[in-house]
Amino acid sequence: MIFDCAGKSLDLSVPRIMGIINVTPDSFSDGGKFFDRDAALKQAEKLISDGADILDIGGESTRPGSDIVAEQEEIERVAPVIEMISAEFDIPISIDTMKPGVMTAAVKAGAGLINDVNALRMEGALEAAVELNVPVCLMHMQGTPQTMQQEPHYDDVVTEVKTFLLERVDTCLKAGIKAEHIMLDPGFGFGKRARHNLRLMKHLSVLTDLPYPVLVGVSRKSIIGDMLKVSVDERLAGSLSLASIATWQGAKLIRTHDVKETYQAVKLSQAVMQVEDFD
Numbered sequence: 001m002i003f004d005c006a007g008k009s010l011d012l013s014v015p016r017i018m019g020i021i022n023v024t025p026d027s028f029s030d031g032g033k034f035f036d037r038d039a040a041l042k043q044a045e046k047l048i049s050d051g052a053d054i055l056d057i058g059g060e061s062t063r064p065g066s067d068i069v070a071e072q073e074e075i076e077r078v079a080p081v082i083e084m085i086s087a088e089f090d091i092p093i094s095i096d097t098m099k100p101g102v103m104t105a106a107v108k109a110g111a112g113l114i115n116d117v118n119a120l121r122m123e124g125a126l127e128a129a130v131e132l133n134v135p136v137c138l139m140h141m142q143g144t145p146q147t148m149q150q151e152p153h154y155d156d157v158v159t160e161v162k163t164f165l166l167e168r169v170d171t172c173l174k175a176g177i178k179a180e181h182i183m184l185d186p187g188f189g190f191g192k193r194a195r196h197n198l199r200l201m202k203h204l205s206v207l208t209d210l211p212y213p214v215l216v217g218v219s220r221k222s223i224i225g226d227m228l229k230v231s232v233d234e235r236l237a238g239s240l241s242l243a244s245i246a247t248w249q250g251a252k253l254i255r256t257h258d259v260k261e262t263y264q265a266v267k268l269s270q271a272v273m274q275v276e277d278f279d
Helices: 037-050 071-088 100-109 125-132 157-175 194-202 222-228 236-248 259-274
Strands: 002-005 008-011 016-022 054-058 093-096 113-116 136-139 182-185 215-217 253-256
Touching: 016 037, 016 259, 037 054, 037 071, 037 259, 054 071, 071 093, 071 100, 093 100, 100 113, 100 125, 113 125, 125 157, 136 157, 157 182, 157 194, 182 215, 194 222, 194 236, 215 236, 222 236, 236 253, 236 259, 253 259
Parallel strands: 016 054, 016 253, 054 093, 093 113, 113 136, 136 182, 215 253
Antiparallel strands: 002 008
């Protein structure tokens, strides 16, 4: 499957790598590091060199308990960075946002994919996505970033996540978004305890068997800290383990802070999956 990201192709016939650039002062892992536009541009160059197939630019932290950023401020954070990267590098760019105004400004600046943790549920977001006519990634989140980790509860997390995502797909299709423009994300860490994340990963094929590519974002997340009792800066090994499992389960896009290492892990996982069973 090839996604047309505003004229820049993203071939998802094999697993690909999405590099993260947070243009924020408060993201959980790299907040403040790339808030400066020149630093963001240098990071883009590094991630591309390390093997990124697409870059995900975000201007509002969605860590648990994060502050809401005004739409105009978010636009001022991301639009110039997207414009700079788009002018400098021939790589698809994703905008990580819930807000319709940010989506519009980002696509105008050069983004070609909308990555929405709220699955286009904010007022005006669905209409903006239809009008912009670029691919969308619909993510599951229970609650909001401000409340999602307070008391997450599921009777059957795998079934509930699948049902939610298919309902959002149906809404998008009816609104006019093309089926070939839709990607799904189970939302690891978004309104889920460690056991929920583990079950989702174990049964990820329930989602990857659907006719939509699946994005997985587990890079440096709390599930790794919860299970291994390590700080954010010690979560690389756990991130690579989960990325490899997700690849084996059929994920097509792995979202990561650590592109070089994740690229290698995914490439080896893919090689094992594709090797012939005879000499």
